Amino acid sequence: GAVVSQHPSRVICKSGTSVKIECRSLDFQATTMFWYRQFPKQSLMLMATSNEGSKATYEQGVEKDKFLINHASLTLSTLTVTSAHPEDSSFYICSARDFAGIQETQYFGPGTRLLVL
Amino acid sequence: GESVGLHLPTLSVQEGDNSIINCAYSNSASDYFIWYKQESGKGPQFIIDIRSNMDKRQGQRVTVLLNKTVKHLSLQIAATQPGDSAVYFCAETGGNQFYFGTGTSLTVIP
Numbered sequence: 001g002a003v004v005s006q007h008p009s010r011v012i013c014k015s016g017t018s019v020k021i022e023c024r025s026l027d028f029q030a031t032t033m034f035w036y037r038q039f040p041k042q043s044l045m046l047m048a049t050s051n052e053g054s055k056a057t058y059e060q061g062v063e064k065d066k067f068l069i070n071h072a073s074l075t076l077s078t079l080t081v082t083s084a085h086p087e088d089s090s091f092y093i094c095s096a097r098d099f100a101g102i103q104e105t106q107y108f109g110p111g112t113r114l115l116v117l
Numbered sequence: 118g119e120s121v122g123l124h125l126p127t128l129s130v131q132e133g134d135n136s137i138i139n140c141a142y143s144n145s146a147s148d149y150f151i152w153y154k155q156e157s158g159k160g161p162q163f164i165i166d167i168r169s170n171m172d173k174r175q176g177q178r179v180t181v182l183l184n185k186t187v188k189h190l191s192l193q194i195a196a197t198q199p200g201d202s203a204v205y206f207c208a209e210t211g212g213n214q215f216y217f218g219t220g221t222s223l224t225v226i227p
Contacts, residue, residue: 006160043206043219044161093160105151106208106215108160 002028002098006109013084014117020080021112023094029074030096034106035067038091050077084116129224136194138221140207143188147209147216152181152192155220156203164192164205199225 003026013019023033031052036044048069049057056069068080077096081088093111097104130136142150148169153161167174167181167190174181180193190207206220 004160041222044217091158095161104149104210105163105166107163108153111158111160113158 002026002096002105002107004094004096004107004109006092006094006112008112009110010113010115012115012117015085016083018080018082019084019114020078021092021094021114023077023079023096023109025075025096025098025107028096028098030077030098031074033071033077033094033096035069035077035079036093036095038093038111040091044093047079052077081114084114086116089114089116126219127222127224129226130197132197132199132225132227134197136192136197136201136223136225138192138194138205138223140190140192140218141188142190142207142209142216144209144211144216145188146211149210150181150183150190151208151215152179152190152205153208153217154201154203154205161206194223197223197225199227201225 005024005026007022011019033050035047037047038044046059047062050069050071052071052074058064066082071077091111091113095106095108097106151166152164154164155161165176165179165181167183172183178195182191202225204220204222206218208215208217
């Protein structure tokens with residue numbers, strides 16, 4: 001299947017700082033990428049849909065000014081957690097759609113563990 | 118809105134036995150389904166998919182069954198191994214949006 005990478009895999013930061021997470025589709029182009037958040041033993045929570053060349057679409061309750069998303073190319077989307085606070089500590093996962101053949105499939109990145117002190 | 122749910126939140130099986138993980142979906146318009154495996158601390162991994170024009174699809178040690186009449190999806194894992202221990206969840210889509218189930222935690226007992 002298609003490969004999606006994330007960087008960094010783990011980050012620890014001080015409260016008030018900003019953290020950027022990169023999501024890359026390695027062997028396909030993705031016009032649409034998705035950002036999820038996942039707390040321990042819980043399911044994925046969609047935060048936003050990242051569209052190449054246009055503004056991201058945020059889910060209800062997700063602050064767009066706090067979680068900045070940029071999808072500058074067909075293989076890269078970035079999520080920046082601005083002024084991070086301890087409650088932002090979570091597992092952030094991106095996914096990308098690969099349209100190969102007759103069906104789009106969504107592939108996930110390995111996730112980024114964020115710990116805000 | 119649409120929802121995808123699982124019958125069992127946890128499942129424990131003996132190593133070597135077969136595992137069956139179930140998923141119910143509510144959107145009749147969904148025509149594509151995926152099973153993912155998520156190990157602790159990792160992102161979800163694509164396992165197998167099935168389109169609505171099929172009832173069954175087999176992969177390596179895994180089989181997905183689709184019953185459109187009762188909107189039910191299942192994942193069967195043959196000869197379950199310790200490495201199969203993970204959370205499994207299904208996803209459905211009928212167009213642009215993918216909907217994910219909560220997940221079932223599978224524990225394989227050696």
